[in-house]
Amino acid sequence: MTKLILSTGNIVSGGPSIIRKPGAYRSNLELTNSLRSNFLAAQQDYAPEDDVESAADEEGLPNVNGTLNGASGLSPAETGPAASDKLAPEAFWTAREGDVIFVPRIDWSAAGLQEEATQYDITVKLFFLPNTSPAERSQYAKEALDLVLKELQVLEINLLVVSFPGMSFEGDCSWEADKQNAHQGNDEEEVATWPAIEDLQRHGLVKKLGIAEFGSEKLDRFLKRVQIRPSVNQINIKNCCDVPPPLIKLAKEEGIELLVHSDTTDILSKGTLRELLGPGLQGAGILADPGSETSKGLKGELTPQWVVKYTAVVRDRGVIENKGYFASAGLAE
Template identity: 50%
Template sequence: MSGGPSVIRKLTSDKSNVELLNALRSNFVAAQQIEPSHTNGAPHDTHAVPQRLSYSDYTTWTSKQDDTLYVPAIDFSVPGLTEDRDQYDITVKLFYLPGIPTSRRCAHTREAIDLVLKELRVDSIDLLIVSFPGISFDADDEGEEELLDGEGEGNDGETAPDMDSIVQTWRTLELLQEKGMISQLGLAEFDSERLAKFLPQTKIRPSVDQINVKDCCVVPKSLILYAKQEGIELLTHNDCTDILPPGTTRDLLSRGEKGAGILAATATADDGGLKGDIEPQWVVKYTAVVKDRGVIENKGYFALAEVGSYIRPVD
C-alpha cells in the first residue's frame, strides 16, 4: 500500500500513525476517482464531480504482480525528484513491526529500501533509521538496564527484542551500506545503556540515534554526553511506536464504512472481499529534502501486510 502526496511544502505536526492513515485513505480515494467523461458521457464537462468506484471494481485501481497486490497501483515510471540526486538529502525510517520473526527482517529491509529507490528513481539514500518493536525511549528510565540482558517488556507493553536479534538485523543494514545503497545508518529509541551494549558488536556504527521525548524537550544529560563521546547525533521525532496495528489495517482495506473495499469485513465474512487474517509486516517512511532550500519535495510511506496467501505492499 502507498500513501502521501508527492510534494509537501511544510512539516507536519501529526503523529506518524495519524499521518500514515490519513495519507493512505487519501491515496485510496484518489485512486478510485474516474474522469467525469467516463461517468456522464460529457467529455468536455470538466466541472462534473468524479465518482467513486464500487467495491467490486477494486481491480481497476490496484495492480497485481505475482502474489503481490499494490494498493493502489503504482507507476514507477514517473520521475520521483525534479532535480539532480546530489541536490537532496533522502532520509528513510523503517519500522519493524511486532510479531514478525527476526529471520524475515533481511528480506523486509531490502524490500522496503528497493521500493523507496524505485519510487524516487535514485540508487541510494543518505540515512536509514530503523525502529524495533517494543523499544521506546523514556527519559525517566535512562540509566536502567531492564531490556539489555534478554527480552523484556517495552514501554507500550510490546515484547522488546533481545540484543542478539537486533545485532543480527544490523548485519543486514551493514551489508546494504557496504553496497553503496545507504550512506549512513541510524537507530531509534536507544538509551545510553542499550547503546553501550550494542556498539561493541557493530562493524559500522550508527551515525544517528533518534528518540521520542514525548511532551517535553529534555534529553537526559547522560545520553547527551555518551552520544557526544561516541560521535552519534541525537535527533528527536514524534513517531508512534505502534504505527500500523492489524485491526487498523483491516479497517483501511475492508468493505466497511471507511475501507477501501478489498478485504472482507472480517477474516471469514462472505461479503465479496478477500478473506483471511491480516498481518502487517513493516512500514517505511521516506523524505527527500532539497538541501539548499530546506524544502521537503517528496514524502510518503510504503507498508507491507500479509493476508492469507497474499502479500500486499502499502505506500
C-alpha cells in the first residue's frame, strides 16, 4: 500500500498558503483550503519560470518565480498549474520516500521555530478518522507526532488531544447533548487505543494528554479503564448553549480541565480527499480519473487515515507563530 502524507505548511506565515478571511473557520474548511493553496504554491514554486508565467497568464493566476530543482522529469509543456491534470505522483513538486509520497515535497531544512522551544506552548490535536483499523492507531499516532516534531524542530509538545470518530455534542440543550453523547463512539476501541497515547507521554514526547467530545458518562467510563488519565477534555458546544452541568461536576471532581473548541470530527472525508488530489479543476492531479483508462496518476482505493493539527504559541506574547496540518491516507493500488 502507498501512503500519502499531505501538508499545509505554516498557514499563519506570509506566502501563498496563508488564509486571511474574517471569522472563525471550521477545521475541515481550514484544512482543505490550506492544502489546496499549498499544492498550488508548490506547483508554481518548482515549475520552470517560463511555464509558470504562461500558465499564470492563461489561468489569471499571479506569477511566481521558481526553479525545477532537478526533480521533474517532465517537459515544460507538461508542467505548471494549468496542466495539473497531467502531473504524476513522481512529479517535481512531490517527493517519494519508499512507499510514502509527500504532497507537496517538504524542505525540512527550512523547518523550525524562531525562538527556543521553551518559549512556546505547543498543542497538537490528532484526529483518528472513520473506516480505519484501531489496531493501526499506535502507528498512526507515532507517525503524526513525528512529523510535527520534525516540522517544529522540537523534542516534545505541551498537550496532545486525541479526537475519536463518531463523537459530538448535539441536541436542543446541554442535557440532551450529554445524554446522546453517552452512546456515541466505541468505548472498547477508545480504551484499546489509549495505551499507545500513554506511551508517547512515557517516552517524554508529550507533557499532557487530552481527549475531545467526551460527555459525563463517556468520560466517567473512560477514566475507570485507563492508566494515565487525560488532564484536558475539549468539547464543541456549537449546537447547544452551555457545557452540560453533569460534565462540569465530573471534571471538577476529577481535576480535568474543560476547553471549548470549534473543530469538527468530519474533518477529511474520502470524497473531499479524492477531490483534493484528483484531476479536476480543484484537484492536484495526483490521482488518475477512475472513469478514464488513459488518465495519468495513481489508481486505487483511497482511505483517509488521520489528520493532525499543530499550533505553536509564543507564551510571553500569546501570539500564534506556527499553525498547520498534516494528513495521511492509504492508497490500495
